Amino acid sequence: MRKLTVADLPDGGTPATLAAIGAGWGPVMRGGISRYDDPGHRTHAESDRHTHDVPEIFTIVQGSGYVEIDGARADTFRAGDLLIIPPGEDHHLVSDGDVPLVFTWMHLAPLDRA
Numbered sequence: 001m002r003k004l005t006v007a008d009l010p011d012g013g014t015p016a017t018l019a020a021i022g023a024g025w026g027p028v029m030r031g032g033i034s035r036y037d038d039p040g041h042r043t044h045a046e047s048d049r050h051t052h053d054v055p056e057i058f059t060i061v062q063g064s065g066y067v068e069i070d071g072a073r074a075d076t077f078r079a080g081d082l083l084i085i086p087p088g089e090d091h092h093l094v095s096d097g098d099v100p101l102v103f104t105w106m107h108l109a110p111l112d113r114a
Contacts (some may be wrong), residue, residue, distance in 0.1 A: 001069050001091065002084040003077065006059070025055055031106035033061075036095045042068075043093045051088050055108045058083040058093065063101035068092040 034043070044050035048071075064078040070090045077083060077093070085091045095101035 001067060001074060001086070001089060003075055004082045004084065006080050006082065009082075025108040026111045027109055028106045029054070029109040031104060033102065033104045036063075036101045039096055039098065041095045041101065045092075049090045050092060051090050052085075052107060053087050054110065055087060056085045056091070057106045057108065058085070059104045059106075061102040061104065063095055063099045063103075064097040065093055065095040065101055068094060 036043075058077075060077050060079050060081045060083070062079050064076065066076045067074050067083055068091065069075075075083075083093075093101070093103065
């Protein structure tokens with residue numbers, strides 16, 4: 001996992017932003033926005049292991065919490081952070097504040113499928 005902030009992203013639009021996130025990946029192929037009201041809510045609670053074959057990017061819009069990577073607490077996050085999860089890495093977000101956690105999630109396409 002890598003953590004950036006929105007302020008770390010360069011001006012210049014999508015190509016520059018994707019280059020800052022990581023080489024070899026193209027545009028967003030799917031995504032959405034989620035809200036969790038309760039502290040302690042764990043994403044993907046339906047499974048112990050949650051991975052993808054493409055990178056997933058979380059943008060924290062509101063709230064705070066921590067991220068679990070491969071079953072262990074790895075880092076904290078708050079509004080304005082971007083969490084970049086590489087393919088194959090087990091990941092879960094856990095909310096921990098009094099303010100509801102709101103975040104976007106995006107899966108990137110490989111450049112050869114873009």
